Amino acid sequence: MSEIPNNLKYSKDHEWVNIEDNIATIGITLHAAESLGDIVYVDVSSLNQELKQFDKFGEIESVKAVSDLFVPVSGKIVEVNEELESNPEYVNDDCYEKGWIIKVEITNLNDLTTLLDSSEYEKII
Amino acid sequence: MSKTIFYEKHLDNNAKIVDFAGWDMPINYPLGIIKEANTVRNSSGFFDVSHMGRVEIKGNNAENFINKILPININSLKIGSAKYTLLINEQKEIIDDLIIYRFSDYFLLIINASNTDEDINWMQSVKDKEVEINNITSETGMLAIQGPDAIKIFNSISKNGIEDLGRYKFKNILIENNDVFVARTGYTGEDGVEIIFNLEFAFKIWELLINNNVTPCGLGARDLLRIEAGLHLYGHEITKKSNPIDIGLKRILESESSEYINNNYIHSENIRKGLFSMTGLLVTDRGIAREENEIYYKDLVIGKVTSGTYSSTLKSSIAIGMIKKDFNIINNTVRIKVRDKFLNATITKLPFYKRSKK
Numbered sequence: 001m002s003e004i005p006n007n008l009k010y011s012k013d014h015e016w017v018n019i020e021d022n023i024a025t026i027g028i029t030l031h032a033a034e035s036l037g038d039i040v041y042v043d044v045s046s047l048n049q050e051l052k053q054f055d056k057f058g059e060i061e062s063v064k065a066v067s068d069l070f071v072p073v074s075g076k077i078v079e080v081n082e083e084l085e086s087n088p089e090y091v092n093d094d095c096y097e098k099g100w101i102i103k104v105e106i107t108n109l110n111d112l113t114t115l116l117d118s119s120e121y122e123k124i125i
Numbered sequence: 126m127s128k129t130i131f132y133e134k135h136l137d138n139n140a141k142i143v144d145f146a147g148w149d150m151p152i153n154y155p156l157g158i159i160k161e162a163n164t165v166r167n168s169s170g171f172f173d174v175s176h177m178g179r180v181e182i183k184g185n186n187a188e189n190f191i192n193k194i195l196p197i198n199i200n201s202l203k204i205g206s207a208k209y210t211l212l213i214n215e216q217k218e219i220i221d222d223l224i225i226y227r228f229s230d231y232f233l234l235i236i237n238a239s240n241t242d243e244d245i246n247w248m249q250s251v252k253d254k255e256v257e258i259n260n261i262t263s264e265t266g267m268l269a270i271q272g273p274d275a276i277k278i279f280n281s282i283s284k285n286g287i288e289d290l291g292r293y294k295f296k297n298i299l300i301e302n303n304d305v306f307v308a309r310t311g312y313t314g315e316d317g318v319e320i321i322f323n324l325e326f327a328f329k330i331w332e333l334l335i336n337n338n339v340t341p342c343g344l345g346a347r348d349l350l351r352i353e354a355g356l357h358l359y360g361h362e363i364t365k366k367s368n369p370i371d372i373g374l375k376r377i378l379e380s381e382s383s384e385y386i387n388n389n390y391i392h393s394e395n396i397r398k399g400l401f402s403m404t405g406l407l408v409t410d411r412g413i414a415r416e417e418n419e420i421y422y423k424d425l426v427i428g429k430v431t432s433g434t435y436s437s438t439l440k441s442s443i444a445i446g447m448i449k450k451d452f453n454i455i456n457n458t459v460r461i462k463v464r465d466k467f468l469n470a471t472i473t474k475l476p477f478y479k480r481s482k483k
Contacts, residue, residue, distance in 0.1 A: 037141070037152075037345070038159040040435040040442075041411050061413055063158045063435050064345060066464070092157065 003030050005096055009112060010121035011072040013054075016096065017115060019106070024073050027100045028060065028091060031125045036062040039091045042084040044069070044102055050076050053111045057102060060091070071104060073111040079103035129175035130266045130327040138341055145344055146239035148176040153343040159437040161346035162353075165313055166438055166478075169272030170342035171334050178241030179261045179321060180248075183231040186255035189384065191232055194251060195225065196391055198379040202227045207293045207308055210377055211369060212236075213387050214247055218365040222357060224310060226295055233306075235267075235319075237359045251386070266327040270339060271317035271350075273480070276309075278337050279318050283307070287318065301329065312347065314354025314478050349434045352445060355405060355476030361416060361431045362403060362445060371399035371447065373475075401428060401447045405473035406461065408433075408442035412468050414461040420446050421460040421467070427452040430461060438478050444470065 004010075009017040014032035018025040033039065044058035051057055051071045058069040071077070081100050084090060091099035106112075116124070127148045135142060140151030151173065153161060164170045182190060192199050197210050204227050212221040221240040226233040236244050241262065248258055270279055280287050286298035287307055295308035303326040311317040322330060335341070348358070357363050362372055369378055369391070378391040390396060408414055414433040419426050428448030436443045444461065452459070455474055460467040 038157045038435075040159075040413070043411060063349065063413070064152070066413070089159075 003096075004118045004122050006118040008096070009072070009115040009117065011054075011070065011115055012124060013070045013072075014125075015070065015072045017072050017112075019112065022106050023078070024075065024104045024106050025100050026072060026102050026104060027095055028069070029121070029125075030095050032067075033092050033095045033099070036060065036065055036067060038063050039088045042081075042088050042091060042101060044077070044080045047077050047080050050107070051104075053108075053114070060101075069101065071102075072115055073104055073106050074108045075104040075106045077102050078105050127176070129173055130324050131173040131175060131331065134328070134331055134341075135173070140341075140343060143344075145176065146237070148238055150176060151341075151343040152345045154341055156340065158343070158345035158349060159435070161340065161342040162349045162437050164340045165272045165315055165342060165346065165350055167273070168338075168340075169270065169274040169278055169317070170340045170346070172269045172271070172342050172344070172347050173267075174269050174319065175262075175266045176238040177262075177267060178234075178236035178238060178244065179265060179267065180234045180236060180241075180245060181231055181259040181261055182234065182248075182256065183259065184255050184257040186253055187231055187257075190252055190256045191225070192380075192382050192384045193386055194248065196378045196380045196385060196387065197225065198381065201379070204229050205294055205296060207295055207310055208377075211363075211374065212244055212247070213369075213390070215386060217387065217390050219363055219367050219369065220244060220247060220365065222359050222363055224308075226308060239360060264324065265321050266324055266330075267319065267321045268330065268334070269311055269313075269317065269319045269347075270334065271311045271313040271315045273315060275315065275317035275339070278339060279307070279320075282333050282337060290318075292316075300326075300333075303329070305330075312354075312356060313350035314356070314476065315350070315480055348432075349437070352432050352434050352443060353436050353438055353476065353478040355445065358432060362447075368396060368399040368401075370396055371401045371403065371450075373403045400449060402450045402453045403431075403475070404446055404448055404453050405475040405477055406430070406433075406444040406446050406459070406470040407439075407473045407477070408444060408461065408468050408470045410468040410470075411442070412463050412466070413442045414444040414463055414468060414470065418444075419462045420448055420470075421462065422452050422457070427459070436477060442468070443477050445475065448472075
């Protein structure tokens with residue numbers, strides 16, 4: 001059983017979103033981290049860029065697989081978790097806290113309505 | 126799907142199960158591939174390798190038969206010793222790589238799970254009636270216990286049963302009145318043993334290892350460790366079409382016997398003119414090079430990756446590749462095409478990892 005905090009929003013691509021004012025903190029869910037296995041690289045290619053909802057913003061790679069990362073809300077990527085460059089295992093060990101990946105300045109709050117809440121996300125995994 | 130005797134143990138230990146050559150096998154336990162690999166490098170771990178084929182070659186003509194089908198110098202294979210070798214058919218296709226063990230009056234071959242049926246069918250087709258081939262895979266279990274502490278721990282479990290056992294030697298010992306085959310071999314670059322036992326003893330030996338703090342590890346860690354150790358995996362570094370010299374195995378083509386079916390081939394000019402060679406690639410950019418990724422020197426494709434992983438020992442992405450011989454120059458920089466980007470890599474001598482001998 002994967003832990004799914006109920007204060008977060010989720011995308012079908014297994015990203016989580018935490019909203020504070022107009023800033024969305026984004027990471028991948030425990031379910032995603034467990035499916036990937038040991039993560040060794042988290043690469044965000046689009047710092048300071050304006051992205052549309054569900055655009056690719058980077059890649060996450062484990063010993064066995066690589067996966068694209070998609071931004072669950074439109075906006076500008078204003079911060080990247082630099083700790084992950086030397087400690088990518090934070091995503092496996094603590095995906096909802098130390099393992100956050102980017103912060104996005106939200107441009108369209110309506111995007112949030114298309115995301116899932118914890119009980120909806122639980123049904124798709 | 127086939128299951129080993131340990132399948133329930135894997136489930137009990139929350140392993141992630143994958144299909145490996147038609148077997149339900151653990152790729153990793155909750156500890157994860159990297160920590161499992163580190164445990165084997167730093168202390169000790171054990172692997173269920175019961176899926177590997179175990180075949181006895183018996184009968185009056187067993188020795189002649191081995192001489193006929195394997196490129197080994199049979200006189201240098203003493204009773205109680207093992208050798209790594211290749212099974213090459215009449216079409217010069219490598220159908221497997223294997224380890225042969227010599228008993229006083231028969232031989233044991235440990236072969237790849239993925240090739241077990243093909244190997245046995247081919248051997249049946251070239252044997253005479255004085256040779257008996259017994260597949261004992263399903264009647265036995267097999268574990269590999271590996272790591273710097275593995276010998277010490279297994280010696281204690283076996284009440285000093287392997288005190289005098291040298292590398293690539295084997296013996297049969299009794300553990301709690303069960304007959305156990307113990308070989309000082311492995312596939313991780315660490316010291317250790319591989320053991321074979323009757324099914325009735327399987328859960329007991331699992332328990333003894335757990336109680337001695339040996340960590341169960343999955344096939345993911347095993348693959349990572351063998352890549353670090355520069356060891357071949359059939360289907361990756363070795364294929365039917367491989368030239369044994371290209372893949373760095375000239376040293377094992379030792380037979381001088383005219384009885385060997387490929388005697389002419391292994392001593393021919395032709396085999397010495399391989400175009401490719403196997404090499405290590407230390408990836409200096411972020412990202413893992415995967416099997417089949419093309420390797421470039423400037424704008425020229427010079428080869429392909431055969432295996433790639435993240436080395437937790439070197440803290441770097443590493444790969445093994447087959448490249449055109451003329452380009453295999455140590456310390457040269459090449460580029461590996463991974464999806465839509467290029468990763469720089471340095472040509473490196475294999476292995477990436479060599480244990481320090483005590």
